[in-house]
Amino acid sequence: MAKRWTAPAPGPIETWSFDEIEVPAPGPGEVTIRVRAAGINPADAKHVATARPGASFPLPIGYELSGEITAVGRDALGGSGELAVGDEVVAFRVQGAYTTDITVPARDVFAKPANLPHPEAANLLLAGTTAAEMIQVTRVVEGETVLLHAASGAVGVSLLQQARDLGVRVIGTVGADAEDSAERVRRYGGIPVAYGDGLRDRVEAAADGAPIAAAWDAAGTDEAIDVSLELVSDRDRVVTIVSPDRAKADGFLWIAGARPESTRFRDIARARVLELAASGALEVPVARTYPLAEAVEAVRLVMTGHPGGKVALLP
């Protein structure tokens, strides 16, 4: 028997249940994966906290994982080509990654970059494809300077590295007392500045006369958005992934994985993000791992907003 975490009904993470389940054999176009690590994202908890259109409960938790193929259905072709039993793979976007075993569409399954251990690989694609879309919608190009809010977070460090690969200079916000956050931003090529009162002045000082061409917001605070709108003249070059209300009210961009145009872009971006990771240009700093049975505690750490890196669940 496999074991899997499910939200029985809309509600907080403490209501989730860890149940024994039968994993179906793979049908045509599907594969079964033995999970070695499941990635944790804030969306895992946010998306089941309240009832949402299109979400029917009970709902299995988790969107991304890394593991090994244990069975291959007829005509199952992976996102990166042929798949065979024993292959090490990542899967994104799936529903129910917090599990020991899962059967999923093969098109969402890709060869795992050999240089990435399972906990890193399991946490690569949701943040990585989000970051890729933020860069794309703001039309950022080589030589520009960009302001990034929540730079030490999962999306933030992926943005820093993808921007570095493009030759883009990034000024990234971190907690005033969070030296580990500042260190992470420096390690991935960004210039850290503390968020909080006086943020605009500190960003301008760090920019050293260069215009701020665009802003990427992964924090969602009024401060982050206000400073972005003050410093970036073109609102089509300011994007948030957290605050749709401010984006609608102030006429700038908001993207989210469930929106059809984002789903299309991110599905295509998976291959490029995997390539960058395989080349060594895109790392996934992991702060901690937990046994799968301790998922609620692990997600609680992520939801503090200061996990210090990615967190993975190990079945």
Ligand SMILES: NC(=O)c1ccc[n+]([C@@H]2O[C@H](COP(=O)([O-])OP(=O)(O)OC[C@H]3O[C@@H](n4cnc5c(N)ncnc54)[C@H](OP(=O)(O)O)[C@@H]3O)[C@@H](O)[C@H]2O)c1
């Ligand atoms: N729309 C989408 O498609 C999409 C996709 C992915 C994620 N998201 C959302 O994006 C956000 C970030 O996700 P993540 O996975 O990167 O989270 P994460 O890894 O938990 O990182 C959170 C970051 O937020 C920073 N932070 C906390 N309070 C802040 C404040 N008041 N001002 C500025 N920064 C602050 C923290 O920096 P310090 O520790 O230095 O304070 C930390 O680096 C979440 O809300 C998530 O739900 C949306």
